[in-house]
Amino acid sequence: MGKASTSSTTKDALVLFDSLRSAYSATPTTLKIIDLYVGFAVFTALIQVVYMALVGSFPFNSFLSGVLSCTGTAVLAVCLRIQVNKENKDFKDLPPERAFADFVLCNLVLHLVIMNFLG
Amino acid sequence: MATRNLGGFLVLILAIAICEAASVFQPISDSHRSAGSELFTANDGSFGSLEEAYEALRSFEILGIDKKSDIRTATCQSVVDKLGSSSSAPKDLFYALKVNSILKCKVNDKIFEGIAARLKAIANTASSLLDFYHSIGSLVLIKDQSSEVDVLLADAGGIFHSIKSLSQSDGRWRFSSDNPESSTYAAGLALEALSGVVSLASSEIDQSKIGTLKSDILKLFDSVEKYDDGAMYFDEKVVDLRERQSPLSTTASVVRGLTAFAAVTSGNIKVPGDKILGLAKFFLGIGIPGNAKDFFNQVDSLASLESNKVAIPLILSLPATVLSLTKKDRLQVKVNTVLGSSAPPLTVKLVRALSSGSKVASTIESQELKFDRESESHFLDVPKSVDVGNYIFVFEVVLHDSEDEKVYATGGSTQVQIFVTGVIKIENAEIVVLDSDVGSIETQKKLDLAGENSLALSANHLQKLRLSFQLTTPFGNAFKPHQVFLKLRHETKVEHIFVVGKSGKKFEIILDFLGLVEKFYYLSGSYDIQLTVGDAVMENSFFRAIGYIDLDLPEAPEKASRPPTPAIDPYSKYGPKAEISHIFRVPEKRPSQELSLIFLGLVFLPLIGFLVGLLRLGVNLKNFPTSALPATFGILFHVGIAAVLLLYVLFWLKLDLFTTLKWVGLLGVFLLFVGHRILSHQASTSAKLKSA
Structure with missing residues (x-):
């Protein structure tokens, strides 16, 4: 019973993952790129947090700027994704080029601040 | 302890008080000799130049220091080289001959003859004073060193005239006819050169010319300058920084010229004796000079004054200016020539003793000092009327032989500050x-x-x-x-x-x-x-x-x-201060370098993952515009972003915020323009696709 239920849970999970993957494969490539970018930024931030946990937060401003640079750019990328996604009716009239220009501008401003804070 | 401190302090005051009244000139003594042998030191037996060698040898000769043998070999070699070379300048020959006059190196008479002929030619055609000085000086030296060589000047009168034509109305001289500035230093050189001409003349020089020269000397002595303590010196009036001569070398030059001229002319030059004495006091008053040139000038001038024909200065000096009544000190006065040899028979009189309180009234009557042959000093018991205090004693030197008065200059009365101490x-x-x-x-x-x-x-x-x-x-x-x-x-x-x-x-x-x-x-x-x-x-x-x-x-x-609050110990004010130890913040503990490098590598992992992911997604640049203009804008857009990011890196490394903002502003405008162009182009193409 127990064994059967465990195997069925695993099976359910696999089914769930499969369905998720097949649903996601339908996502446009543009959005996949953005997702990949967000993942990259988040992982970089995570590595920095792990490093801080091991070593201590001595140059605290450097740590903060590193992590915030990653999370900040991730958040901006998420915003870009929301605006570019065609299924979002709110931004239907907004051309993706305009959204990309916003993304670039915001990133530049964010990194100016980050560089100032880096020490 | 405290008493001793105070005693030391009083001795200091006394010393200072004596220094202030330092008008006592001491003749040349042993301290000069030891200073002289230290100042003139030869490197491995030779001097830098023959001029330096001459100055050293001459000073040694005057002071009676026997060092000739140490430097003879090397110096004689360069003397012979200089004299043998046909290209030597008159100045080099002059100093080589001067050195030779002291060392007496072996020089062939033939060489002398050759040099003499050359020097005569130079003397006949020279136009600058230094050429005259060196050539004629050299000829005089050859005359003294070799009796065989003919050095007499045929046209002595003409040369005399051409040197004299450089003289000025105030007794000074010009270095050459095209140089309008006159110099006292040059006057000394000219007098020495002229005395050489007189001694080398084959026929007698016109006496009227010598007479005018004598009055020139008197005019020159009108410009002598004077210190308060009686010392006199010559100084250049025109400050020409390039060839500025110090008062010492200027005075030495005049003294050399005057004594050389007085030695070759008959009849006396009427320079007042007290001026000669003043010059002697100037040379003695500078003490022991610290450099070789000054030392030579001092000693050589004093030696010239020691045996000059104008007036030989006699220096009155006191071994001690502090007399103790309790110890029954006697007043001791010495009278010597400048180099310390004994004076002719004379009497020293104590004319007046002025108490420092009353500058006018003399506390004693005129008294004669008793001469002690053994110590060559004049002694006097401190007069009864002289109590403890601070006095100015006025001495007078009277020569016994009236003939001596023409030869020696005693300078009338001499004032000396004397401290008479005693137990109160x-x-x-x-x-x-x-x-x-x-x-x-x-x-x-x-x-x-x-x-x-x-x-x-x-x-x-x-x-x-x-x-x-x-x-x-x-x-x-x-x-x-x-x-x-x-x-x-x-x-x-x-x-x-x-x-x-x-x-x-x-x-x-x-x-x-x-x-x-x-x-x-x-x-x-x-x-x-x-x-x-x-x-x-x-x-x-x-x-x-x-x-x-x-x-x-x-x-x-x-x-x-x-x-x-009790004052801090006043001596500690001047003592060493307590050492300041700087405390710096303890540096934070840093992680090991390996760990940091590992994490640096780890940070790149997501980036690689990102790139790999891009490849797997099959990303392409097909949407990149193909036509020329939009492609340029596209490239420029990316270049602009890269430039801004590079600027940020520079900002992190070295730039300050203001410079960065300025550049960001410029790049921002550029980026806005190209970004707008490329993105609107993209938007219009995608809109076309949609509508199509």
């Missing part, structure tokens, strides 16, 4: 505590200020303290020292100093404690009493504790000022 008697010293209102004596103690005292007094604020004593000189006169201080010192190291005034014959001070309570900060208790009596001429100056007084003062009222 302290008498009738007593200390009394008085009742303030009645004036009746409460306690009275005799003091022996010559020995130790340990008084124990007590007084209250209604009483007075009176200290009195008398000071008399060995001759019984009242004496007033520079410093008489009474010091009261409380246990808490608060000090009060009072000046003890002179009333009548007595020194007396009355301390009325009622008026002083405030000054004493109402501090009751034991006060040490210290008395200071000091003067430069008082041999038994003292600073002595004479006991203590127990003061009973009223309680301090509320508003009374607090006693000052």
